[in-house]
Amino acid sequence: MYKPMVISGLTVDPVTNSPIVILKEIDGEETLPIWIGLLEATAIASELEGIKFSRPMTHDLFRNFLEMxxxxxxxxxxxxxxxxxxxxxxxxxxxGREMTIDARPSDALAVSLRAKAPIFVSDEVIRKSSQIDLKAEAQDKSEKGKKWQEILEGLNPDDFGKYKM
Known part of the structure; x- marks a missing residue:
C-alpha cells in the first residue's frame, strides 16, 4: 500500500554533510528522510522557494519537453x-497510454514539484527506512564534493536572483 506524502523540507545530515529531503505523510505522522545529491537538492529547493532562472534547469527542461x-x-x-x-x-x-519509468527519488521529486504531481511512498519503504545504516559514509569525500557542500550550505534564496544563468 502507498501513502500520499509531500516534501516537508530540506536539511543537511550533520554527520555526512549530505542533503536530505524530508517527506511527510499528508494525513498522518509518518516521515521519510531521503539522502540526495547537492545538485538535486538545489533543484528541489529552487522549486520549493519559487525561484525562477533566466534559462531552464535540467528538471525544467524535462518538464517543458514532456508538455511539448x-x-x-x-x-x-x-x-x-x-x-x-x-x-x-x-x-x-x-x-491514453499509462506508462512508468525508473528514476532516482531526487529526480522524481524534482519533476513531481514542477508537474504538480502527487508523491506516494510504499509502506514497505517506510518500514525498511527505519533500518537504514546511518553510519554509512558520504560517497563523495573529494575536495570538489566538499566545495559543493559548502556552496549549498551557504546559499540564501536572495542569491539566486543575483546571477545570470
Whole structure:
C-alpha cells in the first residue's frame, strides 16, 4: 500500500554533510528522510522557494519537453529501498497510454514539484527506512564534493536572483 506524502523540507545530515529531503505523510505522522545529491537538492529547493532562472534547469527542461509532446506526469512513487538506496517510479500518460519509468527519488521529486504531481511512498519503504545504516559514509569525500557542500550550505534564496544563468 502507498501513502500520499509531500516534501516537508530540506536539511543537511550533520554527520555526512549530505542533503536530505524530508517527506511527510499528508494525513498522518509518518516521515521519510531521503539522502540526495547537492545538485538535486538545489533543484528541489529552487522549486520549493519559487525561484525562477533566466534559462531552464535540467528538471525544467524535462518538464517543458514532456508538455511539448503531450505527456502528463500522473504521480511519483518511492517504491523500494535496497542497500541504503531508494528507488522511485514516475507514472505518466501519453495519448491514453499509462506508462512508468525508473528514476532516482531526487529526480522524481524534482519533476513531481514542477508537474504538480502527487508523491506516494510504499509502506514497505517506510518500514525498511527505519533500518537504514546511518553510519554509512558520504560517497563523495573529494575536495570538489566538499566545495559543493559548502556552496549549498551557504546559499540564501536572495542569491539566486543575483546571477545570470
Amino acid at each position: 509532446v503531450g505527456v502528463q506526469i500522473q504521480k511519483v512513487e518511492v517504491c523500494d529501498l535496497k542497500d541504503n538506496t531508494y528507488f522511485a517510479i514516475i507514472h505518466f500518460s501519453h495519448e
